[in-house]
Amino acid sequence: MPRIYRQNHRFLNVCFHPYSFLMNSSLEYIALFYPHRVKNSNILIGNDGFFQGEWMSIKRRERYVFVFMVVACLLLTTHMVNATDSDGDGIDDATEQTLAETYAPVLYFEKNEKVFPVAIEYHVSNSNLNKSEGGIPVLIDVNPSVEELSDYTDISENYYLDNRKGTIEDDGIINDYRENMATLGYTVYVHIFEKNGETFIQYWLFYAFNQGTLNTHEGDWEMVQVVLNETGKPVEAMYSQHVSGQRAPWSEVQKSGDHPKVYVARGSHANYFRYYQGKLGLASDYVGKNGRVLKPDAYTLVLLGEQGIGNHISQQNWIDFAGRWGDFGGEEDEVRGKRGPYGPAYRENGDMWAGMEWGESLPSLNTMWLRVEWFFYHFTTIYLAILALSLAGIIFVIYRKHKKDELKKPFLYLLKIDGINMRSIGNILAIIGIIVAISALFYQWYGVEITSLKVHIKRRDPPK
The missing domain is CATH 1.10.287 (Helix Hairpins)
Incomplete structure (x- = not known):
């Protein structure tokens, strides 16, 4: 009598239902080439995709074929589990993690910098969620959660997170951050996506306070972007600077291995390609490499999903928040740069989050101008x-x-x-x-401050 191998649902649970066609294929293969072996067999595939019946009258060769198909099923199932794409952007999470770690920037800060990249939970937990109605603040939630921020997606409603620890007129926010800096650590958020065959790797940095030479405001969002071509080779980098930024070919980017070097301006946190840049700009930024250096192993990388409910985990609902990450202020504060910034998905009308449009609008790094900046620095x-x-x-x-x-x-x-x-x-x-x-030589060359923006129109009588 032939040996009988009884199949049951417990054994067959090793293969998920979507791959039951492989099991059917194995039986069809045996039936096609060895019909006499399965003519009277009780092997069946049930409606649930699992085997039913008995394995009988099948010789060793046919069994090997069957085992091979089961192994193939297991391998495909394992790949399906590992290749998770939680944000549905076409890039699996494991690949995103590898890319994020490969090109994570090295951040060079000026020696007198007081604030460093931090997790957004620190800011949210210390803020009131308000709404500005005609310049008057209206309290919505004294203790907002990260999860509920996705309920406020109308940019015209003037929502904002107002930090309770201080204002732009004092050092309360900075002092509180400095007191808790050791336990807060450093955090960098990573947004990765593909567009037109290119891969965009964005490193978003949040600072609790902006105290630059040009303006001051609560909260600060800055970004470093690395672009890979169709073959996965880095070709360009873009650094945000105030309301604009700068781009440079990968060959002109200073690097530590594959990690781009980013020189962060004191207070304003504008990002530069060289430590001697920024002095000749309108902001007259203080930049250097004489302060704290954050290498990739010094901060936590957090992969971000995409905008929209269902495209990220609930702990990242803040991506959809259309409000300001700082005090809203009055009408003039927008022009004076004293109003908190929008979050990543809404900065520059969403162009920064989209990557390509924003990057293409930036001026290129000028090597001749770099020599001038080096001289003045x-x-x-x-x-x-x-x-x-x-x-x-x-x-x-x-x-x-x-x-x-x-x-x-x-x-x-x-x-x-x-x-x-x-x-x-x-x-x-x-x-x-x-x-x-x-x-x-030892004092700032000049200072720029916008105190008011008013247009005066005087009526003139026509000449007689």
């Missing part, structure tokens, strides 16, 4: 070096004249002041100029 050092060399030369000349007994007063022509005459006045002005120049 190091101008103090260069000037002092030239001054030191000049003084050394003057001292050497004076010493030689002294050795030859040729030294006469005044030792330096610049110090010759003998009454009210053009030469004496010129020397006095030159000395004052040197003192002012040296002093100016």
Whole structure:
């Protein structure tokens, strides 16, 4: 008698119903090539996709075929489980995690920076959810949750998160952050998606407070974007800077391995490709590499889903929040840059979240202009070096004249002041100029602040 292998539902649960066609295929294969082996067999596929009946009258060769199909089913099932795409963007979560880790930026901060990238839960838990109606704040929730923020998706309703720890007129928010910084750690959010064959990797950074030279506001969202071509090769990077940004080919990006280096401006958190940029801009940013350095292993990467309910987990409902991440303020505060920013999905009318449109609108990194910026960044050092060399030369000349007994007063022509005459006045002005120049090297060159935006229209009578 042939050996009998009884199949039951417990054994067959190793294969999910969507792959039951493989089981049918194995039987069809056996029936086609070995019909006499299964003619009287009780092997059946039930309506639920599982085997029923007995395995009988099948020789070893046919059994191998069957086992092979079962193994194939298991492998496909395993792949289905592992290749989870929780946000439905066409890129499985494992691939997104690998990409996020591969190109995670190295963040260089200026030595006097006080605020660093933090998880948004810190800001939300310390804020009131308000609505501005005619410039008057209306309280909606004194203790809003991250999950409920997705209920407020109308950008015209002027919702905003107002931090209770302080205002833009004091250091309350900064002080509270500094007190809790050790336990808060550092967090960077990652948004990855494909468009027109390219892959966009966006690193979103949230700061509790913006205290730049140009403006001040609660909350601050900045972004670093890496673009991969159709073959998965990085080709370009874009860094946000205030209301705009800058782009550069991958070859011009300073890197540590595959990790782009990002130089973050003090207070404003604008991102630059070089540590000596920002000084000549309207904001006159302070940038450097002399402060805290956050390498990828120093912060937590959080993968973001896509905008819209069902495209992300409930803990990321804040993506859909159409309000401001800081105090709303009055009408002039929008122009003065004192109003909290929109979140990632709504910044620049959603263009930043979309990636491509925003990136293509940015000016390119100019290598010639970089040389100018390098010179002005190091101008103090260069000037002092030239001054030191000049003084050394003057001292050497004076010493030689002294050795030859040729030294006469005044030792330096610049110090010759003998009454009210053009030469004496010129020397006095030159000395004052040197003192002012040296002093100016250690102070900000200029400051820009918009205090009001008003248009005055005066009626003029036509000429007679």
